[in-house]
Amino acid sequence: MRSVTRVAFTHVAALLMAGALSSCATYSSPPTVGTAIGELPDPSATIAVAAWQARLGQHIESAGGDPAVLAQLSTLRSPAVARPSQIVFGAIDIEAFVQERDGFDVFGLLVGKHSTATGPRYVFIVGVVERRDYWPVAVGDVRVAALEMKDGVATWETGPADAGALTRYRAVSDTSTTVRFPAVRDQFRLVDCDPGICVEELRSDARWTLYSRTFVAVEPAQSPVPPPATGR
Numbered sequence: 001m002r003s004v005t006r007v008a009f010t011h012v013a014a015l016l017m018a019g020a021l022s023s024c025a026t027y028s029s030p031p032t033v034g035t036a037i038g039e040l041p042d043p044s045a046t047i048a049v050a051a052w053q054a055r056l057g058q059h060i061e062s063a064g065g066d067p068a069v070l071a072q073l074s075t076l077r078s079p080a081v082a083r084p085s086q087i088v089f090g091a092i093d094i095e096a097f098v099q100e101r102d103g104f105d106v107f108g109l110l111v112g113k114h115s116t117a118t119g120p121r122y123v124f125i126v127g128v129v130e131r132r133d134y135w136p137v138a139v140g141d142v143r144v145a146a147l148e149m150k151d152g153v154a155t156w157e158t159g160p161a162d163a164g165a166l167t168r169y170r171a172v173s174d175t176s177t178t179v180r181f182p183a184v185r186d187q188f189r190l191v192d193c194d195p196g197i198c199v200e201e202l203r204s205d206a207r208w209t210l211y212s213r214t215f216v217a218v219e220p221a222q223s224p225v226p227p228p229a230t231g232r
Helices: 004-028 041-060 069-072 163-171
Strands: 086-094 103-116 120-133 134-150 153-158 186-195 195-199 205-211
Touching: 004 086, 004 120, 004 163, 041 069, 041 086, 041 103, 041 134, 041 153, 069 086, 069 195, 086 186, 103 153, 103 186, 120 195
Parallel strands: none
Antiparallel strands: 086 103, 103 120, 120 134, 134 153, 186 195, 195 205
């Protein structure tokens, strides 16, 4: 009887172990990511970017409203850019039903300051990384966001998504490694395109633009060119 019981117990244990290993394999195997994964629907991307902005604004406001606290954020080291480190702020598990399993992780890379008549704005290129089954599967949205601090309160202006720019950016992505934003080889830079704010990625020639309601200060003999019409 003991022998039969021992055999039965061993069989059950083996089945449980096989199930556990199968579960682990499902969790640890990255999905096959192809170009079929498109851009995020605008409502999802807007919610994700807004949540990122809110968290960064709260971070600055909790430090007395001084944007200098940005210099204390964790830095990303990249061999592809001249600066040895870059300032990145991340907000994870946005719209996630289960922590780290799904939803969006949003990361904003500080690319520079933009001077306006009302003061400086801090310009970020913001990428929304979509997660599925515990793995990041695609950069689903990229856009420009400009931060201005007014009386210690964060005020944001955000550029639109650009499907063409996103396609060019993703076309040069390294598919042999884990999806991330910004990627190790990305070369984002702030470029002059008054009256807007433009950020380019040099490898892909992708460009994102924010046409702001706040124009750059100009000489009296000049007049700012209005932003292009966005439709009726």
